[in-house]
Amino acid sequence: xxxxxxxxxxxxxxxxxxxxxxxxxxxxxxxxxxxxxxxxxxxxxxxxxxxxxxxxxxxxxxxxxxxxxxxxxxxxxxxxxxxxxxxxxxxxxxxxxxxxxxxxxxxxxxxxxxxxxxxxxxxxxxxxxxxxxxxxxxxxxxxxxxxxxxxxxxxxxxxx
Numbered sequence: 001x002x003x004x005x006x007x008x009x010x011x012x013x014x015x016x017x018x019x020x021x022x023x024x025x026x027x028x029x030x031x032x033x034x035x036x037x038x039x040x041x042x043x044x045x046x047x048x049x050x051x052x053x054x055x056x057x058x059x060x061x062x063x064x065x066x067x068x069x070x071x072x073x074x075x076x077x078x079x080x081x082x083x084x085x086x087x088x089x090x091x092x093x094x095x096x097x098x099x100x101x102x103x104x105x106x107x108x109x110x111x112x113x114x115x116x117x118x119x120x121x122x123x124x125x126x127x128x129x130x131x132x133x134x135x136x137x138x139x140x141x142x143x144x145x146x147x148x149x150x151x152x153x154x155x156x157x158x159x160x
Contacts, residue, residue: 029156029157031155032152033065033151034047034150036148036149036150039144040144040148041144041151042137042144042145043136043137043138043143043145044143045137046134047134047136048132048134049132049135049152049153050131051132051133051155053127056128058157059124059126059158060125060127060156061120061122061123061155061156062120062121062125062133062153063119063154064079064097064119064135064151064153065117065118065152066097066099066108066117066150066151066152067110067150068099068149069113070106072099072148073147074139075101076097077145077148078137078138078139078140079097079138080094080095081133082135083121083125083130083133084133086129086131093121097119098117118154121133123158133153
């Protein structure tokens with residue numbers, strides 16, 4: 001084999017390697033849900049989430065999702081959400097989700113007796129600005145909240 005043929009073969013392999021290395025894997029949304037106790041979610045029981053991020057250089061939309069059944073006794077759900085950044089700064093948000101309309105009809109999606117409602121917490125967050133989230137039940141005059149099944153955080157990559 002001549003030197004020219006070897007050079008062409010090595011160049012071809014190098015280009016194929018570079019093209020393969022530059023190919024990005026598709027980014028997907030990651031969700032993490034926790035089951036809430038059947039006896040109810042106590043006001044003093046915070047739920048801590050650590051969102052999963054595929055790419056630390058991208059921004060993500062963070063969504064809070066709640067699943068409830070027909071036993072949930074209220075039309076809305078109020079929560080406090082602490083967003084903790086990598087540098088330990090905390091941003092607190094009050095979230096008031098409407099789970100039913102004024103006639104008592106559940107507004108979330110789902111089938112059977114399980115409904116899911118979600119609200120966007122952050123439109124475009126870097127992984128460093130939202131390292132973890134702590135969610136507290138904050139319903140007035142309710143120490144133990146029954147009828148909620150799951151609570152979760154969904155991290156979806158923002159498209160460039």
